[in-house]
Amino acid sequence: MSASALAPGLARKVKKILEIKTESADLTNALKTLSSIYLDNTTGARRQLRSTIEQRGLQINEQFLQAAGSVTQALDDVQGHLDGLSASCAVITSALASAHATAAGLLADSDKAAKELAMLEGKRQAVEQFLDKYQLSPEEVSVLQAGRVGPEFFAALSRVRAIHEHCRGLLRGHHQRAGLELMDQMVAHQEAAYEHLCRWVQAECRSIGEYDAPEVDPTLTAAVTALRDRPVLFRYCAEEVAGARHGALFQRFIVALTRGGPGGLPRPIEIHAHDPRRYVADMLAWVHQALCGEREFVVALFGSGGGSSDDSRTASDSGADGTVSGQQQGAALAESASAAGELLTPAVLLDRIFESVCRPLRVRIEQVLMMSPPLLLCYQLGQLTLFYHSLVVNVLGSKAALSQTLGACGELANRTFLEQLRVFGERMLRTPPPPPPDLTPPTQVTQTLQLLSDIITAYEGSLQHSSIPTSSTNSEEPTAFSEGSVANIASAAVVTLDAILNAVLVPLLEMVKRSAEALSPDSPARLDDGGKLDPMAYRVYIINCMAACQATLAVRPAAAGWAHRIAGDINGQLESLVEQEAGRLLVRAALAEVLERLRLYQASSGVAGAAATALPAADPALSLPVLAEALRKFFVAISSPDALPEFAAIQSPRLRGAAVARVAGSLVAAYEQVYGLLSDPAAGYAEQGGSSSVKHTPAQVRTILGVI
Numbered sequence: 001m002s003a004s005a006l007a008p009g010l011a012r013k014v015k016k017i018l019e020i021k022t023e024s025a026d027l028t029n030a031l032k033t034l035s036s037i038y039l040d041n042t043t044g045a046r047r048q049l050r051s052t053i054e055q056r057g058l059q060i061n062e063q064f065l066q067a068a069g070s071v072t073q074a075l076d077d078v079q080g081h082l083d084g085l086s087a088s089c090a091v092i093t094s095a096l097a098s099a100h101a102t103a104a105g106l107l108a109d110s111d112k113a114a115k116e117l118a119m120l121e122g123k124r125q126a127v128e129q130f131l132d133k134y135q136l137s138p139e140e141v142s143v144l145q146a147g148r149v150g151p152e153f154f155a156a157l158s159r160v161r162a163i164h165e166h167c168r169g170l171l172r173g174h175h176q177r178a179g180l181e182l183m184d185q186m187v188a189h190q191e192a193a194y195e196h197l198c199r200w201v202q203a204e205c206r207s208i209g210e211y212d213a214p215e216v217d218p219t220l221t222a223a224v225t226a227l228r229d230r231p232v233l234f235r236y237c238a239e240e241v242a243g244a245r246h247g248a249l250f251q252r253f254i255v256a257l258t259r260g261g262p263g264g265l266p267r268p269i270e271i272h273a274h275d276p277r278r279y280v281a282d283m284l285a286w287v288h289q290a291l292c293g294e295r296e297f298v299v300a301l302f303g304s305g306g307g308s309s310d311d312s313r314t315a316s317d318s319g320a321d322g323t324v325s326g327q328q329q330g331a332a333l334a335e336s337a338s339a340a341g342e343l344l345t346p347a348v349l350l351d352r353i354f355e356s357v358c359r360p361l362r363v364r365i366e367q368v369l370m371m372s373p374p375l376l377l378c379y380q381l382g383q384l385t386l387f388y389h390s391l392v393v394n395v396l397g398s399k400a401a402l403s404q405t406l407g408a409c410g411e412l413a414n415r416t417f418l419e420q421l422r423v424f425g426e427r428m429l430r431t432p433p434p435p436p437p438d439l440t441p442p443t444q445v446t447q448t449l450q451l452l453s454d455i456i457t458a459y460e461g462s463l464q465h466s467s468i469p470t471s472s473t474n475s476e477e478p479t480a481f482s483e484g485s486v487a488n489i490a491s492a493a494v495v496t497l498d499a500i501l502n503a504v505l506v507p508l509l510e511m512v513k514r515s516a517e518a519l520s521p522d523s524p525a526r527l528d529d530g531g532k533l534d535p536m537a538y539r540v541y542i543i544n545c546m547a548a549c550q551a552t553l554a555v556r557p558a559a560a561g562w563a564h565r566i567a568g569d570i571n572g573q574l575e576s577l578v579e580q581e582a583g584r585l586l587v588r589a590a591l592a593e594v595l596e597r598l599r600l601y602q603a604s605s606g607v608a609g610a611a612a613t614a615l616p617a618a619d620p621a622l623s624l625p626v627l628a629e630a631l632r633k634f635f636v637a638i639s640s641p642d643a644l645p646e647f648a649a650i651q652s653p654r655l656r657g658a659a660v661a662r663v664a665g666s667l668v669a670a671y672e673q674v675y676g677l678l679s680d681p682a683a684g685y686a687e688q689g690g691s692s693s694v695k696h697t698p699a700q701v702r703t704i705l706g707v708i
Contacts, residue, residue, distance in 0.1 A: 133166055134182050136189065144193050149200050153193070154222055160190050161229075197223055198233040205241045216300040224301055238302065238344040242352040245297075249290060250356035256286055257360075276368045280381055283361060284388040287354075287402070294353055295395060298346045351400040358405040365409045369416050376454045378420060382413030382495065383462040414495045418503065425507030432515040439519075439541045439649045441548045445512065449552045452504050456556050459497050501562050505549065509569075512545040535584070539577040540649045546570045547652045570655070578659055581645050582666035589637035594630045595670055597621050598677065616677060617684030624688045627674055634671060635696045638704055664705040672698045 021027065037056050038045065045052070136144075140156040164186040170176065171183075201223050208214045227234040260268040269282045368381065389406035396403050433442040441449075519537040546566055553563035586592035601616055616622045637643055644663055650656040675698050677683050678691040685691075702708075 134163055134170075136160065136163070141189070144189055149197065149219060149223060153197075154226065157190070157193050157197075157226060160186050160193065164190065194227065194230050194233055197227060198230075198237060201227065201237045202240045205237060206244055208241070208244065214297060216297065221301060225303070235344060238349055239352075241298075241301065242344075242349050245294060245353045246356045249294070249353055250360075252290070253286070253357045253360060257283075257364075276371075276373055277377055277380055277384070280365055280368055281384055283364060284384065284406075287357060287361060288388055288391060290357075291350065291354065291392065291395060291402075294350055295346065298349050298353075302344070302346055302349065304346065347396050347400070351396050351402065354396070354400070354402040358401050362405045362409060366412065369409075369412055372416075372420070375417065375420050375424065375451060376458065378413060378417040379455055379495070379500075380458050382410055382417055383458065385410040385413055387462065417495060418499075421500070421503040425503060428507050428511040429514070432511045435515055435519055435537070435541045439537055439544055440651060441545045442515065445508065445545050445548060448504065448508050449548060452501075453552050453556075455500060455504075456497070456559060459500075460556070460558060497558050498561070501553075501559060505562060505566075508549070509546070509566075512542060516541045516545075535580060536577060536645070536647070536649070539573050539580070540647065543570055543573050543577065543655060544649070544651045546573065547650075547655060551652075574655060574659055574662070577647075578662040578666060581659075582663050582670075585637070585643070585645075585663070585667060586634075586670055589630075589634040591630050591634045591670060591674065594622070594627060594674060598673065615682075615684035617688065624678070624685050624690075624693055627678060627685075628693045631671065631674060631694050631696070634667075635701065635704075638667060638701065644705070661707075664707050668698065668702055668705055668707045671701045 034053075037052060038049070136156070136159060140159055143152045143156045144160070164183060167180075167183040167186065171180070201220065204217070204220050204223075224234070224237060227237055256266075257269045260266055260271075269279065269286065272278045272282060365381075365385065369378070373381065385406055389403060389410050392400070392406055393403050398404075398407075428444065428448070433444045436442055516538050519534075519541055521535065546569055550563055550566040550570060553559040553566065556563070583592060586595065597619070598616070601619070601622070617624065620626075644660055644667075647656045647659045650659060675691060675694060678685045678694060
């Protein structure tokens with residue numbers, strides 16, 4: 001049956017049922033609730049479904065009314081209580097209103113008192129801050145007055161300086177009178193504290209002077225640092241320290257000289273007075289060691305330098321846990337420092353302390369030098385003294401008494417050394433030794449060279465020679481010995497090695513030349529008493545002496561310049577000796593006259609205007625037979641085993657071999673000159689046979705003489 005055939009009412013119901021959304025939550029909950037009350041699915045039950053549902057709703061409403069009744073009763077009770085509270089509040093409000101009306105005046109007085117209390121509290125805090133900034137506490141005043149030097153004392157003194165600085169701010173404002181009064185109070189406290197501090201430091205310093213190596217108490221260091229703000233008091237304390245250490249150092253030096261250390265160890269210095277070098281070295285070493293110890297003490301007590309007042313005050317404040325730098329007091333302290341003189345530096349204090357040992361030290365060193373010690377010892381003493389002088393100058397400066405004392409002793413040692421050198425040189429020139437028969441260097445030469453070697457060894461081993469200039473290979477050649485040359489170098493404070501070499505070698509070489517005059521054929525002091533004298537002896541003797549000098553100096557880098565010059569002189573003497581011996585051999589071989597004529601011919605042919613047609617072959621003295629015979633005799637002469645001189649008297653094998661080789665070379669050169677003339681077509685010998693007339697060639701002569 002179609003839907004259009006249904007009755008309109010039924011159609012609406014069906015349509016309504018069909019439009020119901022069965023998946024909605026409300027429908028699902030409703031069906032679940034209906035399932036709980038709809039137990040039997042019968043026809044009667046279905047017909048009474050509405051009635052069942054209405055009865056169920058009625059039961060629920062009745063239960064709600066029963067439950068709400070108790071709640072309503074409770075709310076009525078609460079309302080009753082609220083009404084009671086409202087009545088009580090009204091009573092209290094009326095009571096408070098009446099009380100406020102009666103206490104209004106009291107509250108106004110209380111507010112006024114609170115404001116006055118706050119104002120007074122601010123004033124109290126301002127007064128406390130002022131007192132804390134511009135006044136000392138009773139404890140600080142008692143510490144300054146009691147004079148017990150310690151951290152509390154330095155803290156209170158630093159506080160006084162801080163207050164004094166704060167008062168300057170008052171002077172720049174509208175509270176000048178208060179500032180002046182407070183400054184007067186602080187100045188009084190400060191001066192009293194500084195005076196007590198000065199007396200305490202002086203007492204401590206006097207007790208320190210009794211010890212050899214005192215340890216500096218940090219409290220004493222802080223006290224001395226604080227006194228830098230008062231240059232006059234600081235100077236008093238510094239002079240007290242210098243005076244105490246001055247006397248103690250003198251006593252210690254005398255004890256070290258005469259009695260030695262505790263129990264005799266170390267032994268007394270004067271026990272080595274028989275050994276001048278060790279005696280002087282021990283004294284200077286003791287003084288230097290004492291200087292290092294005293295410098296550590298003075299630097300620990302007074303600081304590493306003079307410094308400024310501001311810096312010293314800052315150091316003392318930091319040591320006493322102060323907080324004020326004090327840099328703004330520089331002007332006033334500079335004025336006080338200028339009025340009391342400059343602050344004593346450690347160098348000045350050490351100078352005053354070591355003034356005590358200057359005189360005994362100088363007297364003893366001068367006594368050693370006045371005993372005319374040997375040359376080497378005198379030089380060693382001078383080097384030793386000047387070395388310690390440089391060490392002392394680095395610590396005390398050049399103007400210190402100890403520096404000047406050591407410098408004067410060093411100059412005296414150098415003057416004594418140079419004077420002895422001058423006398424030594426004059427004695428060598430005054431009495432030159434006779435040459436030994438074997439032409440070796442005489443004893444005076446070997447002794448002088450040994451002395452010079454020892455002096456150079458001392459110079460190279462000295463710690464002072466690095467700052468002293470040495471001789472140079474490019475320096476000027478030494479002049480003849482004179483007294484003025486040594487007198488000029490004697491004025492120098494430091495003796496250079498070049499000056500020593502000049503003072504020794506110049507007279508030594510001059511003495512050798514004067515001694516060699518006894519071997520000269522023309523000398524009236526010749527040694528052969530009219531007999532035959534070896535012509536080589538003069539130069540061989542000089543070469544031997546110079547070779548000994550050169551051998552001594554060649555191994556010394558500091559004397560390289562003189563070794564080079566002497567080597568040049570030896571070479572000159574060797575050339576003269578070779579020329580002399582070669583000439584003698586050429587005379588014996590009858591070739592000297594030929595060579596002389598050749599030289600005359602060459603000289604005449606070189607003169608302007610000489611005849612161009614003049615030939616050597618036309619000269620009877622230079623004819624081919626004459627030259628051939630001369631060359632033959634020359635070859636016969638050199639063919640002899642003992643033709644060449646052996647120069648056995650020359651001590652140096654190297655020089656001896658060089659002399660023989662040079663003589664052989666000179667002979668070969670002479671032979672080649674004549675042989676070459678015969679081979680020259682321009683000489684005119686070609687028509688007569690030329691060099692073919694000579695049996696021996698220059699190569700054969702070279703082979704015989706061993707010339708390569």
